[in-house]
Amino acid sequence: MSLVRLNIKGISYSQTQNGAYALILNEVDGDRKLPIVIGAFEAQSIAIALEKEIRPPRPLTHDLFKNFADRFDVIVKQVIIHKLVDGVFFSSLICERDKIEEIIDARTSDAIALALRFEAPIFTYKNILDKAGIYLKVNPSSDDENETKEDSILMDDVMAGELEPAIRDNYGDKSIDELEKLLDEAVANEDYEKAAHIRDEISKRK
Structure with a gap:
């Protein structure tokens, strides 16, 4: 199965799930988006990693993991979102120490928070993107009558193309x-x- 690289498009508050946030991953060489519902703590941790100029007074949990890994020469090389079951994404951390590679299971939100701190690339398999990827449109035109229904899916109001800030x-x-x-x-x-x-x-x- 071929891997597809993703980057982070943004985070927004989910109006349909109280206390949940929508993390939007973008296909690097395409137009599809992969929306993932995450918790408030993980959303804050990802946001703080994206905003390089904000330094928390104390290390967050993912910062602590990064400091611990640095001390023991563990590197997170990449993150792979490898499975989707009943709407839940499963991810793996591909780590390396002393040239020995290990695969560690992780929640997708945690894996992405760590990927940002290690500057590691994020991937998923093509079949997962084919299954869960969507096209977000801001203003679909009336000329698009022949496009599939999938192309105009709105995950909820905050994910309808222009992500509203939380x-x-x-x-x-x-x-x-x-x-x-x-x-x-x-x-x-x-x-x-x-x-x-x-x-x-x-x-x-x-």
Whole structure:
């Protein structure tokens, strides 16, 4: 079975499942997206890894794993989403130590959080993408009548092409100084998701 490389398109709050987030993986050499429902803690951990400039005051669980692995010369070489059963994705960490390769079972959300920290590529098998991959469209035109129903699937409102941010606060009326203060407060409170959005707003201003 051939492997397909994926990257992370974004994370958004799922309106259909309370406390759940939708992680969207994008086919590198194609247009399909692979949506995966993950928990709030894993969503925050992935968000903090994506936002390089935000440093938590204490290591998160996935940071601790990375520090532990670094100390004992363990490398995560790649992550493979290898199975889909009843809507649940199963993943493996391909690790290496002393040139010996090991395969470790992991939840997909944990595997991706670690892949980001190790800068390891993420893959899935083509048959999984064929089964669960979707096309997200922002404005489907009326000329697309011959396209399959699968092409216009909307996983839920937040995944309909334009992913809505999980944090809906409007920071447009805040000054840079106010945003910097809010950023410090969010990090101190370990609200990394909010911190990521504030950091985005600061980056736009600069």
